[in-house]
Amino acid sequence: MQTTEHTPRALLVLTNLPDEASAEALATALVEARLAACVNRLAPCHSVYRWQGNIERATxxxxxxxxxxxxxxxxxxxxxxxxxxxxxxxxxxxxxxxLPDYLAWLAAETSSPS
Known part of the structure; x- marks a missing residue:
């Protein structure tokens, strides 16, 4: 079986925001600017992390x-x-x-409009 080198073009980018309003605003701005084909806003999660020497907790x-x-x-x-x-x-x-059709759609939605 022959394999070919493939450089992935599609990316999944993760980020977390402090509240629904800022998450919705960022998601909308990214799609409107064609920087993202799709943004999924997930349910709130509880994060525990170290920041500036302290253990922090945040939703x-x-x-x-x-x-x-x-x-x-x-x-x-x-x-x-x-x-x-x-x-x-x-x-x-x-x-x-x-799915090739999905990845083609993703590429088309993040390119400049014709």
Whole structure:
């Protein structure tokens, strides 16, 4: 069986926001700007983390952001600009496999409109 090298173009980007309003505003801004094809706003979660030497606890709203790797620099900049945290969690994971039609849609939705 022959395998081919594949560089993933699609990314799943994770971030958390402190409340529903900021999560909705960021999700909408990213899709409107074509920096994301889709953003899933998940149910609130409870986070425990160390920040500036202290153990912190917070309720946060996770976002799952689907984008194209070419859009990542602009996406990261947009998140940093709109995010209320001093150092927001921004983690990008490559999507190595997926339904071809979905991945084509993702690429089309994150490209400039024709």
């Amino acid at each position: 946060e709203i996770p976002l799952l952001i689907k984008t194209d790797s070419a859009r990542y620099p602009a996406l990261e900049a947009a998140i940093r600009t709109r995010h209320p945290y001093e150092t927001p969690e921004i983690i990008a994971l490559p999507i190595t496999h997926g």
